[in-house]
Amino acid sequence: MLQMTNASKTFNRGTALATTAVKNVTLRFDHGSWTNLVGPNGSGKTTCLKLISGEHRPDTGTIEIDGQDVTNWSLTRRASFVAQVFQDPSMGTASSLTIEENLVVATLSGHWALGFGVSRQKRDLFRHRLATLGLGLENRLSERVDLLSGGERQAISVLMPMLRNPPAQLLLLDEHVSSLAPDLAAKVLDITQKLVAEARVTTIAVTHRISDALKYGDRLLMIHRGTIVMDLRGEDKRRATVEDVLSRFDDASGQEGFRDGLL
Amino acid sequence: MLDVLEISLLYGCVYALVAYSVGAISYRLLHWPDLSCDAAFAAGGVVTAVAIWRGLSPLFGLALSFAAGAALGAATGILSTRLNINKILAGILVMTIGYSLNLRIAGRPNVSLLNERTLLTPFEGLSVPPYLPGLLVFGSFALLVLVLLSAFLHTNLGIALRATGDNPLMAAANGIPVKNLLVLGLALSNGLVGLAGSLVAQFQGVGDVNMGTGTIIIGLASMLMGEALFRPTRPILLLLAALAGAMLYELIINVALRLGLPPTDLKMATGFLVIAALALRYRRGGWQPNATND
Numbered sequence: 001m002l003q004m005t006n007a008s009k010t011f012n013r014g015t016a017l018a019t020t021a022v023k024n025v026t027l028r029f030d031h032g033s034w035t036n037l038v039g040p041n042g043s044g045k046t047t048c049l050k051l052i053s054g055e056h057r058p059d060t061g062t063i064e065i066d067g068q069d070v071t072n073w074s075l076t077r078r079a080s081f082v083a084q085v086f087q088d089p090s091m092g093t094a095s096s097l098t099i100e101e102n103l104v105v106a107t108l109s110g111h112w113a114l115g116f117g118v119s120r121q122k123r124d125l126f127r128h129r130l131a132t133l134g135l136g137l138e139n140r141l142s143e144r145v146d147l148l149s150g151g152e153r154q155a156i157s158v159l160m161p162m163l164r165n166p167p168a169q170l171l172l173l174d175e176h177v178s179s180l181a182p183d184l185a186a187k188v189l190d191i192t193q194k195l196v197a198e199a200r201v202t203t204i205a206v207t208h209r210i211s212d213a214l215k216y217g218d219r220l221l222m223i224h225r226g227t228i229v230m231d232l233r234g235e236d237k238r239r240a241t242v243e244d245v246l247s248r249f250d251d252a253s254g255q256e257g258f259r260d261g262l263l
Numbered sequence: 264m265l266d267v268l269e270i271s272l273l274y275g276c277v278y279a280l281v282a283y284s285v286g287a288i289s290y291r292l293l294h295w296p297d298l299s300c301d302a303a304f305a306a307g308g309v310v311t312a313v314a315i316w317r318g319l320s321p322l323f324g325l326a327l328s329f330a331a332g333a334a335l336g337a338a339t340g341i342l343s344t345r346l347n348i349n350k351i352l353a354g355i356l357v358m359t360i361g362y363s364l365n366l367r368i369a370g371r372p373n374v375s376l377l378n379e380r381t382l383l384t385p386f387e388g389l390s391v392p393p394y395l396p397g398l399l400v401f402g403s404f405a406l407l408v409l410v411l412l413s414a415f416l417h418t419n420l421g422i423a424l425r426a427t428g429d430n431p432l433m434a435a436a437n438g439i440p441v442k443n444l445l446v447l448g449l450a451l452s453n454g455l456v457g458l459a460g461s462l463v464a465q466f467q468g469v470g471d472v473n474m475g476t477g478t479i480i481i482g483l484a485s486m487l488m489g490e491a492l493f494r495p496t497r498p499i500l501l502l503l504a505a506l507a508g509a510m511l512y513e514l515i516i517n518v519a520l521r522l523g524l525p526p527t528d529l530k531m532a533t534g535f536l537v538i539a540a541l542a543l544r545y546r547r548g549g550w551q552p553n554a555t556n557d
Binding site for chain 1: 417432433434496
């Protein structure tokens with residue numbers, strides 16, 4: 001579904017500060033799959049995500065979606081099928097709008113009829129979808145989003161791409177639970193898993209936590225110095241332990257010091 | 264000479280339009296302290312005066328004034344979003360260019376409407392207090408615009424506009440054409456300012472190219488003082504705060520004038536009011552927690 005071929009990205013090219021964040025990476029992400037990208041700080045996992053979102057363009061290589069070359073598409077143009085959820089819970093929603101108004105924004109998708117935004121039909125839909133999150137948000141539709149907790153806002157941020165018409169095909173999660181308390185982080189990840197499975201959205205998540213990367217999704221990619229050093233799927237991923245992943249990482253890097261960044 | 268309370272109410276109703284647009288829409292919802300409103304207000308007054316002087320109906324003059332203000336607002340939005348010119352600078356440019364345009368439209372610094380037919384003419388000769396017709400006409404404008412704006416802000420387009428001002432990244436990610444909506448928001452805002460300019464010209468019997476000076480400060484002062492009265496959490500309350508702020512602003516200014524404030528010190532007094540309201544807001548927090556730097 002998503003194909004990245006020989007993609008490379010170097011920052012500050014031609015200067016003494018030149019750093020190659022992604023080196024000749026070729027990856028294929030299947031439709032409806034959930035892939036976790038792990039690696040220490042500065043390994044290139046976030047750059048990889050930004051090459052897909054369109055925030056960065058690769059210096060070489062191509063990015064294709066369903067066979068269409070989108071390498072030179074801007075962030076805005078890609079936004080029609082790519083959705084992102086960021087680490088900061090305030091980024092995915094508009095603070096001064098109510099929950100239902102934020103959800104209306106997701107459903108607009110170019111439908112500019114001058115009717116009232118929150119119709120009864122939409123309110124029923126929102127109530128139904130919010131109820132499945134299990135956070136009680138279905139009873140708080142007309143509350144402003146800035147009254148919600150970070151976890152609640154992130155749950156709404158993950159729901160919004162699913163409400164688009166047509167729904168987003170690609171969901172990019174950039175450490176979307178790392179600013180939340182552990183129990184809330186687990187809850188938001190469970191909600192994400194449920195929504196992604198329902199909508200069969202291709203998901204790519206950058207995460208720091210190996211345990212989360214093993215528990216959720218069906219593929220784990222480890223990036224180190226801009227290259228893929230580990231690609232676990234299916235049965236291999238299910239059987240792997242945190243220690244397995246860390247020791248494979250030590251082999252690849254030859255240094256134990258980097259482990260800290262992965263725990 | 265009208266009494267302080269009546270004149271304050273009357274001008275409060277007219278400047279409520281400025282408070283809704285400059286204060287609530289541009290400044291509060293779009294985070295855009297929009298200087299082009301100074302030109303839009305004068306354009307509203309001048310266009311209406313010229314239109315009436317040429318024999319067009321006052322209502323048609325009102326519509327032309329809205330269009331003139333909207334064009335100036337759209338120009339500011341386009342300069343900023345398409346040429347990447349700083350928001351404040353774009354407003355200053357339009358304000359400056361607008362001054363010359365207004366002079367061109369008027370053909371001279373001011374156009375008198377003393378013996379012309381205005382919205383208030385039908386009430387002349389009636390045995391009612393002199394302020395009543397103005398208060399009725401301007402009061403109905405203030406309420407009508409309040410209801411229409413409040414409804415608009417809850418339509419698909421209105422919600423998209425508010426999302427654009429609040430979180431442009433999120434709005435763009437959801438397919439909202441952020442740049443176009445900013446242009447639309449500024450056009451709407453300055454169109455309403457043009458309307459206010461038209462009403463003032465019809466009431467005072469003159470359209471003057473200098474009548475818009477300081478409009479932005481009046482709009483901001485009204486909005487901030489309204490917010491100091493109560494903390495608005497949703498659009499209708501924000502507009503009501505703007506209305507209340509405009510009334511309070513006019514009351515304070517007119518009482519101060521009556522108590523002996525020299526009219527030449529008026530703009531200084533207004534400036535101090537804005538600073539006081541901002542300082543109060545800084546201490547108490549306000550409409551949006553993510554809008555700190557205003």
